[in-house]
Amino acid sequence: MISVKSFTFSPVQENTYVLYNQNRHALIIDPGCYFAAEQETLKNFLTTNNLKPIQLLNTHCHLDHVFGNKWIHKEYGLELFIHPNEEIVLSFATDSGIRYGLPFENYKGPLHFLHENDLIHFDDDILSVIAAPGHSPGSICFYCQAQNFIIGGDVLFRESIGRTDLPGGDHATLLKNIREKLFVLPDETIVYPGHGMPTKIGYEKENNPFLS
Secondary structure: OOEEEEEEEOOOOEEEEEEEOOOOEEEEEOOOOOOHHHHHHHHHHHHHOOOEEEEEEOOOOOHHHHOOHHHHHHHHOOOEEEOHHHHHHHHHHHHHHHHOOOOOOOOOOOEEEOOOOOEEEEOOEEEEEEEOOOOOOOOEEEEEOOOOEEEEEOOEEOOEEOOOOOOOOOHHHHHHHHHHHHOOOOOOOEEEEOOOOOEEHHHHHHHOOOOO
16 A cells, blocks of 8 residues: 655755655655755655655656755665656756756766556556656656655646647647546546646546647
């Protein structure tokens, strides 16, 4: 059984997710902790709940989703898992930080690549990888069919979608992937997005102005 804990970090207000189970193992997805106090908040949660981080994942590699990658790697010894099309995005993240007035030290460790339909075995639970580019060239989502939730990154928001005006973005591609890969999921599927509050697939099918 997976529990989902979210944190909202950095001036960009990005959602960082910790997925954890009864074995006290944890997955860290999109660590956006920018300030030392945010790193301490995440560390305290893991320590207080006696959680052992076992995998570091990025849905995509825009700067706000990777601020904490290096710190997680240093603190817990985890190497990064991304889609291969995000490697170039990761390489530009530091320059983006300078451009936006948010300088940071980027992750330089080993990379492990995830592809469409790959499975992440989280002890007795399974997350499947859904590739949904458009916001970013290698955006992926992590879907737990057994518990009806998806960690969606910046693909789909409550009554909105990810922006497509950044390098590698494509509006038509994003809409196509939402319709063909996310909207085919059960209506009760909870979407945990990269920004803002959770939503559900059924709600977005009825109410999202970009997809009506």
